Amino acid sequence: MALAPLATTADLDARRIAWDDEQLAETYLGVASAAVRDAAGVPISRVTSTVALYGDGSSWLRLPGPPIVSVTSVVLDGETVAPDGDGGYALIDGRLFRPYGWGVCAPVPRPVTVTYVHGLAEVPADVVDLVCRMAATAIVLAGEEDDGSGLAVSNIAAERLGDYAVTYNGESGTTEMELSDRTRSRLSNRFGGAGAQVVTVG
Known part of the structure; x- marks a missing residue:
């Protein structure tokens, strides 16, 4: 499912950036948004994603793309984990807590697939501006x-x-549309996209 651009033609208008072809403007807003999201490692705007992580003996599992709004499902090594009860998980400060850890009785890290709602309800102004400048x-x-x-x-x-x-x-x-290494690093650090693979975004 394609995500909505991080900026719109109205944002171009607000910056007095001239455009006369709506299809062309929306195309480049989409391309610029994809480049920024790639650098951030997360969608930035609020979406439902499924990510593949690997758990170990730690009781905590960090989810990328804060803020984390809610968790829909957690599957640990093929088995669904309940959101409460014995051996269940709890969402605490953007991380999943499980008292028994995420890799109990396993010689190697265990795969954890998490579907959750995350991201910002409103795209930050500086990100909107970056996308507009690239598209312009x-x-x-x-x-x-x-x-x-x-x-x-x-x-x-x-x-x-x-x-x-x-x-x-x-x-x-x-x-x-290429971002500098400095900008890519800043976006990745800011939005916490490192360390997880986004499987699907809906």
């Missing part, structure tokens, strides 16, 4: 040439006319 760059470039060649990325760093020479920048990104 693509919209401007797409409009520069009728054939779409404005979107072609140039990795030329310097040119000289006398005895013509050109220097290429091997560090340049493939598209304007």
Whole structure:
């Protein structure tokens, strides 16, 4: 299931970013949102996800993508775990607590599949702004040439006319949708996406 973009054309309007093709604007808002979510490691906005984790002898299991709103189901090594009672789990401060731990009597970490509701009810303003800026760059470039060649990325760093020479920048990104390592690290640390694989998002 496709997730709604983290920013809308109304957000572009609020920033006085010009656009005249709604399909194009929504396309790049979606692409930029996907890039930001990939860097964060979580959907950011509120969704229901199923994640695959691995439990060990610890009684605590951290769920990615805070805030954690509720847990729908927990399956430990193929067996459903009840939300209460003997051997059950409890959701405490965004983590699952199970008194017997998540890897009892197992020589290796045991797989835990959790379906839960998480994420922010409202996308943070700085994330909306980042998505809008990324989309705006693509919209401007797409409009520069009728054939779409404005979107072609140039990795030329310097040119000289006398005895013509050109220097290429091997560090340049493939598209304007690529985030810097610093921004990717900041998003990942902020939203806690490391250490879990999102299986499905609905």
